[in-house]
Amino acid sequence: MGTSLRRRVATGPPPVLAFKPFGRRTGRMRRIRKTVTSSGLTVVSERMDHLRSVSLGIWVRAGSRHEPLEQSGIAHFIEHLVFKGTERRSTRQIAEESDWLGGTLDAFTSHECAAYSAKILDEHLPRAFDLLADLVTAPRFDAQEIEKERHVILEEMRLVEDTPDDLATELFLRHFWPQHRLGRPILGTEETLFRLTREAVWHYFKQLYTPPNLVVSAAGHVEHERLVELAARYFDHIPDSGLRPQDTTPKPSPQIVLHKKEQLSETQILLGAQCPGLRSRDRHAVLLLSSILGGGTSSRLFQTIREDHGLAYATSAGTMLFSDTGLFLIHAATSPKNVLRVLDLIVAELRRLKREPVPAEELQRAKEQAKAATMLSLESSNARMAHIAQQEIYFGHQTSYDQILRSIEAVSVDDLQRLAMEIFQTEALALVLLGRLDSVRVDREQLAC
Structure with missing residues (x-):
């Protein structure tokens, strides 16, 4: 079976809570390790010996609430565009390599983060890491692909219009936080989408896709030291822009x-x-x-x-x-x-x-x-x-x-x-x-x- 390639929009952060199921296992420690590399990149992993697979993710500590007002939708736009070709791979080669890995390749953008992930056999970890790292370090942002992808996202916006509960949520956010970035749709608007230039995309990417703003995470049959080695190889040469995502807490306007x-x-x-x-x-x-x-x-x-x-x-x-x-x-x-x-x-x-x-x-x-x-x-x-x-x-x-x-x-x-x-x-x-x-x-x- 071929790889499943998906891209999603998350309207809110995924659940971050967890619970211990049985009292008799309370004393068992989860095998979670964390390392911060010399470039400021955070690497976290959880080893699960009973598996033959690894789930790998590269997370960006920035989402739609960290965008400039006039560039609403740029975080989601970049999440699409990185799949349209890198310095080493064409769009087709990305798809073919995804199929070769035989697992799943996924991505999403939320209000507070973006993520690129793959689930693969443990033996394919180096190749999967190479692919994901290529996407988030060396996208081409080809001018023709940018123009084509605008229309793909426009269709995504129209899908929201045709989904009543999604549209109701978007209306609620827009009116509840009218002066804040959390009140804007993750996709942006048609106006802001078609106003985004290639230069603006490059600038946002270079400012925020830097090691201190990234988290590499993996769970499954994975060696933490090997993961840190891969992370350092692909990310330690990237300069730090010094910019960190920041935002203010919104004031509600109930209507x-x-x-x-x-x-x-x-x-x-x-x-x-x-x-x-x-x-x-x-x-x-x-x-x-x-x-x-x-x-x-x-x-x-x-x-x-x-x-x-x-x-x-x-x-x-x-x-x-x-x-x-x-x-x-x-x-x-x-x-x-x-x-x-x-x-x-x-x-x-x-x-x-x-x-x-x-x-x-x-x-x-x-x-x-x-x-x-x-x-x-x-x-x-x-x-x-x-x-x-x-x-x-x-x-x-x-x-x-x-x-x-x-x-x-x-x-x-x-x-x-x-x-x-x-x-x-x-x-x-x-x-x-x-x-x-x-x-x-x-x-x-x-x-x-």
Whole structure:
């Protein structure tokens, strides 16, 4: 079978939490090692002896929130363009070598980072490293390829327009953080995309694709010393620009936005507010609060809106957590005639969380659900490779399963009620309605909780 080549856009950071599944294994240390080379490049690895594969990633500590305002979308554009040819490989040769390796080649851009990864047999690590390093150190940025790729990304933008929940999220971010880079789409806009010059692409690349801004991570049947040797060979000669990604924490501008899209049969409801981010001590409590409200079929919103009232096929609550801030989001899709009824039920559940302590049994169920989901997601070498890279990017160190588990178990009923009081304030809530709105009207009083 040939290699699968994929490129993705991530609207928020992937999960960076992990949990120890069984008490009897608590004392076993994960075999994670870290080295910082002379050029400032960070190398992290986790050895998994029972595998014959290696998942390898090169991560950039910069995403769409670190772009100049006038260059919105440039980080994602570069992620596309590096696959269009390097100084040593043509576009076709990149594809052929990917197939020869026989695994998967992947890339994505998020608000806070970008990543290029491969999963291959352990014996192919040197060749896979050579390919990934070539992509992120020596792209050609050919003028003709740049023009062609603009139109590919334009089609990607149109796909978002045709995906109701993605479009609702984009509208929410745009209106919630209108003056901040987190409020802009990762893809940029058509205007900024066609304004990006080859010179601007080169400048951004040279400034941020430097060793101190990169993390090399690997998990699987890998020797850390060999990984460090490869990293030094391919990256230690690259000069440091001295630029480090920086940004300010956004100030919210909660609004009620009604966006008509007549061709949709259902109206998308997206209600949310700002919440603590990944580096907050409350991050575990925020995730548990979202789970209780709308994290599964036993959650309050699912039981109330779908099971009790039959007003929606699916409804959920979740978070978009960034390094310094986050969004607590509640989603539902329903027919236009039921929008206000569904909205009333959601607000009633928020009011209940503020006024009534969550029963201890319900909280414990949410904890067990979170632990199981996270551990199951970390069963592959690819997930572990991403996990150790994200731990390094967001926290600067690796957190053990035991430490995280203790933090989860330490979340109390009082913590949840305190967070509900802080997050679900009437003036802090923002709302996006997308679809056939007919005569729907919503004011701030209807969000009172």
